[in-house]
Every structure is written in C-alpha cells, then in structure tokens.
Amino acid sequence: MILLKKASDLQKWLSEYRRGWQKSVGFVPTMGALHQGHLALVQRSMQENELTCCSIYVNPTQFNDADDLANYPRPLESDIRLLAEVGCQLLFLPDDEEIYPTGKQHLHQYPLYPLDQVLEGACRPGHFQGVANVVDRLLHLVQPDVLYLGQKDFQQVKVIERLLTYRNYQVRLVMCPTVRDLGGLALSSRNVRLSAEQRQLATQIWKELTWIENYGLNYPLQEVRSQVIRRLNALPETKVDYLECCLADRFIPIDQWPKGEKVVWVTAVTIGGVRLLDNVLMAT
Numbered sequence: 476m477i478l479l480k481k482a483s484d485l486q487k488w489l490s491e492y493r494r495g496w497q498k499s500v501g502f503v504p505t506m507g508a509l510h511q512g513h514l515a516l517v518q519r520s521m522q523e524n525e526l527t528c529c530s531i532y533v534n535p536t537q538f539n540d541a542d543d544l545a546n547y548p549r550p551l552e553s554d555i556r557l558l559a560e561v562g563c564q565l566l567f568l569p570d571d572e573e574i575y576p577t578g579k580q581h582l583h584q585y586p587l588y589p590l591d592q593v594l595e596g597a598c599r600p601g602h603f604q605g606v607a608n609v610v611d612r613l614l615h616l617v618q619p620d621v622l623y624l625g626q627k628d629f630q631q632v633k634v635i636e637r638l639l640t641y642r643n644y645q646v647r648l649v650m651c652p653t654v655r656d657l658g659g660l661a662l663s664s665r666n667v668r669l670s671a672e673q674r675q676l677a678t679q680i681w682k683e684l685t686w687i688e689n690y691g692l693n694y695p696l697q698e699v700r701s702q703v704i705r706r707l708n709a710l711p712e713t714k715v716d717y718l719e720c721c722l723a724d725r726f727i728p729i730d731q732w733p734k735g736e737k738v739v740w741v742t743a744v745t746i747g748g749v750r751l752l753d754n755v756l757m758a759t
C-alpha cells in the first residue's frame with residue numbers, strides 16, 4: 476500500500492497513475508479508528524474500481540466539542556495494517572496544513588440549508604459545514620470516479636449529495652449498508668468508549684428501529700415515535716437526542732405516514748455519555 480501525506484504528492488501520484496488510459500478510482504474518506512464498517516466500504520470500492528484510495532484525517536472543523544476531538548481514537552498503526560490486509564492500494568494521511576492550507580478560520584459556507592439545521596445539524600452547529608469543507612478538499616485532490624459512504628451517517632450522505640451538485644463534481648455516490656455487530660449495534664469508532672453493560676443497552680437502538688420497520692405502519696406515526704422514545708429513555712444511562720421520520724429523498728421530517736414513499740427513521744441516542752447514531756430505511 477502506498478502511503479502519502481502531502482496533497483501535492485497525492486496529486487502527482489494520481490496523475491501519473493491515470494496517465495495514458497482511463498482507470499476508475501474509488502475513494503473512501505474516513506477519520507480512522509477503522510472497523511468492519513469502514514473496511515466494507517474499502518472492499519466494495521476494490522470490487523468496483525481499479526484503484527481504491529482511502530483517507531484518514533480527523534477533521535477538527537466538524538467537531539463542536541473540544542473533548543470529543545481530543546478523545547477521538549487514533550490507532551494509526553493498526554489502521555494502516557487493516558487497510559494493507561484488505562488490499563487497499565493508496566492511503567492519504569494529510570495533516571491540517573494539507574487540508575486547510577489557508578487556515579481553519581475562514582471556512583467556506585456551503586448552501587446546505589435546511590440539512591445543516593435539522594436533527595444532527597441542530598444538535599451539532601457547524602458540524603456539516605465542517606464535513607462539507609473537508610470532503611470538498613479531499614474530492615478536489617483525489618478526483619475520484621466513485622465515492623463510497625456509509626448509510627450509518629444518512630444525513631451526512633444527504634449533505635455530501637448536495638455538495639456534489641453544488642460543485643458539479645462528476646462523481647458517483649454509493650451509499651453502503653450499515654455494518655452491525657452480532658447484537659445489531661451499528662459499528663462506530665466511538666463504540667470503544669462503551670462499557671460492556673452500555674454496549675448491551677445500545678443494542679436496544681437497532682431492536683427498536685427494526686420494530687418500527689416491521690410494525691410501525693400499524694400505528695399513527697407520532698405514536699410510534701413517542702412510544703419508542705419512551706422505551707429508550709427508560710433504559711439506564713440512556714437519553715434519546717432525537718428520533719424522527721423523514722422522507723428519504725429530501726430529508727424532510729414528517730409527522731404522518733405518507734403513502735407509497737421511501738422514508739428513513741433517524742436517531743441519535745446518548746448512552747453513558749457516548750453519542751450513537753442509527754437509522755432504518757423503509758417503504759410506506
């Protein structure tokens with residue numbers, strides 16, 4: 476696996492690689508602390524492209540909590556080993572100067588409204604502007620043909636869809652299914668902060684979402700919502716930040732079941748101080 480840290484080296488290497496004939500490049504941006512969820516994106520990209528580039532960069536501008544940024548896990552050596560083991564060909568490991576050459580003070584403001592103001596955007600002011608800034612910079616450098624993102628961060632997928640349109644990137648976006656542990660908990664780099672008991676509690680999130688998927692349409696939408704919030708909040712150390720149903724396409728929160736539409740139930744639940752995101756897509 477080739478490992479590059481400088482933006483200029485990455486651009487040079489990629490232009491050499493592409494010289495002469497068209498090879499498709501798949502790109503998987505991450506913040507590291509890699510798990511099977513990340514590796515599934517890398518593997519999918521490797522199946523569908525001649526070259527797969529992964530990036531690891533803990534983007535400070537998308538953290539609105541200094542402690543969260545400071546405590547974010549950074550097991551770089553094992554990340555490099557995992558990527559090499561699955562056969563990833565190229566790893567970009569930039570530092571702040573490579574991503575923000577003119578500094579982090581003056582971020583570009585993208586037209587994300589209302590995506591950056593609702594749900595995860597409302598809970599984490601500035602978060603999605605930070606995400607858009609880093610992904611824009613990375614896409615500009617890598618110029619991939621295909622971008623692989625996880626469904627686990629559904630709202631982020633919507634934000635990046637908007638970014639692709641805004642910047643007119645000719646990139647195909649592939650949203651990959653959420654990878655879960657045996658209990659159903661969505662894999663996340665933050666799961667390492669959960670104790671064994673908290674991890675057990677956290678499996679209730681997916682159990683509730685699958686209950687909604689299977690039985691939700693039998694009840695009024697608002698009743699489903701309040702029942703599930705009540706059940707999750709009754710668990711020890713557990714607080715639902717939000718649980719909402721949105722039209723999957725436009726990501727607009729709704730309070731009644733629509734007919735014949737694809738919807739997504741999105742939730743953020745804090746367990747023992749660890750914030751966990753999950754969602755389920757369903758047809759009505």
Ligand code: AMP
Pocket residue numbers: 504505506507511512513515516623624625626627628651652653654655661662663664
């Ligand atoms: P992160 O390192 O958390 O920024 O995530 C990098 C990419 O991996 C994003 O596109 C995430 O949505 C995706 N991802 C994270 N966890 C999972 C998971 N459990 N299943 C599938 N994709 C995931």
